[in-house]
Structures are given as C-alpha cells and as structure tokens.
Amino acid sequence: MNKLIIHQFECLSDNYGVLIHDSETNQTASIDAPDAVVIKRELKEKNWNLTHILVTHKHLDHIGGIDDLKKYYNPFVIGPKYEEESIEFLDKTVLDQEFFDFSNRPVKVIHTPGHTLGHIIYWIENDNVLFAGDTIFAMGCGRVFEGSHDQMLDSLNKIKELPENTIVYCGHEYTIANGKFALSIEPNNKNLCSRIEYVKELRSENKPTLPTTIKTELDTNPFLRTDSLEIKKNLDLLNSDSKKIFSALRTKKDNF
Numbered sequence: 001m002n003k004l005i006i007h008q009f010e011c012l013s014d015n016y017g018v019l020i021h022d023s024e025t026n027q028t029a030s031i032d033a034p035d036a037v038v039i040k041r042e043l044k045e046k047n048w049n050l051t052h053i054l055v056t057h058k059h060l061d062h063i064g065g066i067d068d069l070k071k072y073y074n075p076f077v078i079g080p081k082y083e084e085e086s087i088e089f090l091d092k093t094v095l096d097q098e099f100f101d102f103s104n105r106p107v108k109v110i111h112t113p114g115h116t117l118g119h120i121i122y123w124i125e126n127d128n129v130l131f132a133g134d135t136i137f138a139m140g141c142g143r144v145f146e147g148s149h150d151q152m153l154d155s156l157n158k159i160k161e162l163p164e165n166t167i168v169y170c171g172h173e174y175t176i177a178n179g180k181f182a183l184s185i186e187p188n189n190k191n192l193c194s195r196i197e198y199v200k201e202l203r204s205e206n207k208p209t210l211p212t213t214i215k216t217e218l219d220t221n222p223f224l225r226t227d228s229l230e231i232k233k234n235l236d237l238l239n240s241d242s243k244k245i246f247s248a249l250r251t252k253k254d255n256f
C-alpha cells in the first residue's frame with residue numbers, strides 16, 4: 001500500500017489546515033475545516049476532490065468551514081459522538097478506540113478529553129501519523145476549557161503510548177510562545193534549547209514548525225515531562241506526583 005500524501009497549510013490567524021490524499025483511491029480528507037475558502041484553494045491547486053472531513057472537536061476554528069465544503073464537495077463528515085449536538089453535518093459519529101476505514105487503511109479514534117470534553121484524535125498506524133487537534137502542540141498542550149487537569153494528563157498519556165516515531169500534526173502554530181514557557185521552567189534541558197533555536201529560525205523564514213514527533217515532544221514538551229527533576233524543582237514540588245506537577249504547569253502556563 002502506498003503512503004498517504006499529507007499537505008499542511010496555514011489557515012485563519014494561527015490554525016493549520018491539513019489534507020490527506022491517497023493517490024490509489026483518489027480520496028482526500030480534510031482534518032477539521034478551519035476555513036473553507038483556503039481549503040478549497042488548496043484542493044484546487046492539488047487537483048484533489050474532497051471526499052471526507054475528520055473532525056477533532058467542536059470549536060468554531062475547527063468546524064467553521066464544514067457547511068461550505070459540504071455544499072461544494074459533499075464530503076462524508078466524521079466526528080466525535082460526544083459532541084454531535086454541537087457539530088452540524090456529521091454523517092458518522094465515532095467513539096473512543098473505534099476504527100473506521102479511510103482509503104483502505106484503518107483509522108483509530110482516541111478520545112482525549114480536556115480541551116473539550118468530546119475531543120478526539122485520529123491515529124493512522126499504516127502511515128505512522130497522528131492528527132492531534134488541540135490536545136498537544138509543539139512544546140505545549142491545549143488549554144483545559146472543559147475537562148479537568150487530570151483528564152488532560154490522561155489524554156496526553158494516551159499520546160505518549162503511541163510509537164515514538166509517530167508524526168504528529170497539531171491544530172495551531174503556537175510553538176514560539178510554548179517554547180518560551182518551556183524554557184522558563186526547564187532552562188537546562190539541552191534538547192529544548194536547541195529545538196528553540198531551530199524553531200526560531202523556521203519562524204523567521206515564515207516556515208511551519210509542525211509536524212512534530214512523539215519523540216521530540218517527549219524530549220522537550222514540559223507537559224509530557226512531569227517526571228523531570230528540573231521541572232519539579234522549579235515548581236517547588238519535588239515530592240509531588242505527576243497529576244500535581246501537570247496541574248501546576250497548566251496553571252502557570254495559563255498565566256504566563
């Protein structure tokens with residue numbers, strides 16, 4: 001089986017649009033639908049027809065384009081059962097651990113509550129790729145709007161369990177701001193320091209810092225590093241468990 005072609009592009013102010021295309025079946029899915037105009041433009045440029053939309057969560061900057069794209073291409077829209085009341089035009093709703101088929105490969109649904117209660121992410125093992133929406137970002141994680149800090153930590157732990165070389169696409173370009181926070185809390189992490197230099201360079205040339213990999217995040221993302229001695233020391237929580245560390249980190253970042 002050939003690999004999916006994955007095309008990432010900027011949308012709205014700091015969102016990423018992602019199209020995945022299989023050249024054997026000619027199917028194309030949009031991961032979320034931040035902006036119909038931009039997604040249409042990219043599809044036309046590639047000469048792809050939109051057959052699917054995979055929705056991660058109900059926020060407007062992820063679903064705002066569905067209406068238009070549905071009218072124009074009539075794609076099959078898949079999204080979280082947990083948020084079906086808040087997302088229009090869903091053709092199929094999916095639950096945690098459920099599999100469905102896209103272009104003859106299984107897509108696994110993983111429920112990652114925290115940012116919203118119904119948030120889901122999509123893992124395609126065949127192509128070694130994860131579409132993580134607003135659960136994890138480069139050196140950061142989603143704001144916890146609806147769930148609890150404990151829930152968000154559990155969700156990130158599910159991501160940690162995937163193979164380290166998994167390529168991770170995220171919903172937003174928040175990398176520079178996330179990096180500043182990460183550095184403030186773990187300034188002696190050498191991997192972090194060199195990553196920050198690298199992403200600064202990328203951004204100065206207006207290039208995306210994503211996708212990332214699980215391995216890169218394990219090395220540099222403070223929200224996956226609740227066992228780091230340096231982070232614990234800097235939070236003054238040397239003897240606390242990962243739940244306390246994560247919660248302190250998330251609160252600190254909210255006020256950073």
Ligand SMILES: [Zn+2]
Nearest residue numbers: 057059115134
């Ligand atoms: Zn969101």
